[in-house]
Amino acid sequence: MNSFMDDFVGLVAVVMVFSIPLLAIFLSYRSKMRKMELNNGGKQDEIDQLKRQIGHLFQQQELLEERITDLESPREKDKISLSIEELDILRKADKK
16 A cells, blocks of 8 residues: 555656646746737727728729729710800809
8 A cells, every 4th residue: 555655646746746846937937828819809890890991992993993994985075165165154144
């Protein structure tokens, strides 16, 4: 029985010697990961908001490009030139 206890104490000593540093390393790693998750949690909302803003800006850009394309069409150029001519006629009429 005494021999069994000596072997058991030796086994426990070996397990403790090697497991305590491993446990410390694991807990340190887990703690650092948790801190990083908490720090990035607040930033994730900001990142999501910026992604939405970028998406909105791309939509506006597409709309503006479409409007420019429409304005550059010959039909629209004719409308613009007619409007300028009408303004000139109105200005001349106001001067008289």
